[in-house]
Amino acid sequence: MDRTPPPTYKAAMQLFAKTAVPEVRAARLSLAVAVVLLAVKMWAYVLTDSAAILSDALESIINVVAAAFAVLSVSVAAKPADARHPYGHGNIEYYAAWFEGMLILFAAAAIFWECFDKIANPQPLPRLGAGIGLLTAASGVNLWLGLKLLRQGKRSGSLTLEADGRHVLTDVYTSVGVLLGLGLVWATGWLWLDGLVACLVGANIAWTGIALVRQSVSGFMNESDPALLAGICDLLRERRHPSWIDIHRLRAIKSGRAVHVDLHLILPRDMTLAEAHEQVDAMEKLLLAHLGPDADVMIHADPCDPPCCPVCDANPCELRQSACTETPLWSPDNTGDPVRGD
Structure with missing residues (x-):
């Protein structure tokens, strides 16, 4: 090896x-x-x-x-x-x-x-x-x-x-x-x-x-840190890009000085691979700037599905099946479970 x-x-x-x-x-x-x-x-x-x-x-x-x-x-x-x-x-x-x-x-x-x-x-x-x-x-x-x-x-x-x-x-x-x-x-x-x-x-x-x-x-036991998760959610909510439809499966733990974060980011299905990579990279840089150079961030990109339409304000969208009716209010309570996009 x-x-x-x-x-x-x-x-x-x-x-x-x-x-x-x-x-x-x-x-x-x-x-x-x-x-x-x-x-x-x-x-x-x-x-x-x-x-x-x-x-x-x-x-x-x-x-x-x-x-x-x-x-x-x-x-x-x-x-x-x-x-x-x-x-x-x-x-x-x-x-x-x-x-x-x-x-x-x-x-x-x-x-x-x-x-x-x-x-x-x-x-x-x-x-x-x-x-x-x-x-x-x-x-x-x-x-x-x-x-x-x-x-x-x-x-x-x-x-x-x-x-x-x-x-x-x-x-x-x-x-x-x-x-x-x-x-x-x-x-x-x-x-x-x-x-x-x-x-x-x-x-x-x-x-x-x-x-x-x-x-x-x-x-x-890698117990979650509510304050850490809340800080991440607040940051992403405040700096949300229009193409960031939703996030879920958010996990974050501390290991000494280092912070390990992984999450799923739902992006428009009609995005190219290069465009999706650009948005993932942008979110990663945002988190690293917030958490410090010792942080380790892993983001998995998911394509949107019809259940995502109510929180997606992309317009126009040829794939839309229902109107956008709300803005996602990301918090530790609603970003940990696999809800939309899986």
Whole structure:
């Protein structure tokens, strides 16, 4: 079998080298910061013996592992399609999100194990002020990092960076909750609050883990994205050419940064092959301009049939059997099924 890369492969690799660098840098930055903050939080735990701070530190361990996995997955996902991976490498991002979600759930279980004991058997918390100071500093750094990762992930369409950014921001919310709880412990002397705060932290990150696992499973199963389909329908409806009678069998999925779209376009039956190709090419260029250079668009041209006449405003038309009575209002609800033209 000939595995020689196509002529455009070199150009695609050059594009990958230019566009992937910011994402990889962001992932590496996340890893470096996660390692430093883990050390800071573990230091705070050693100083205070607080279950709440331990719960925050356990989540930071997950941050380190997830950030390391993000560096790998972002690097791989950004590579262009090749002969062995014709649809690209974007699905690795779903594995990364699933892995991170499962780690978060594991951390939540460990937190619950510790916090129940602290509630039943509360212990004094030495050097609590120093621990609160360290945790406050770590939270500020995490807030900056989480917002940066979210911006970079949305800009590049990277699910891994967005998941990592959301996880880091969850860590910030966790730390703020821990700080409030420890402040109450310090002010009131109610030591059992330490264990209660740890339980609340565990519940919060467990919810985040479940959401990440759910999102990644949706990607594995190629679940449709209503917002993506609605955007495509809106674009085609607004920029509709008079010869585009109708569309159906519209499908679109995301694979990492890439979007794969295929649909059937109904064209006048009396069009020549060259004219039909011209319209298919025009629609393809329109979708690529909207979805970005990583998109993969496949359009199948169908000749019109009599059931198409009510939505076809071609005039004159020697094949017409009924008058045009409506304009097709393309939406995700009426473009997915094989209705007219098959």
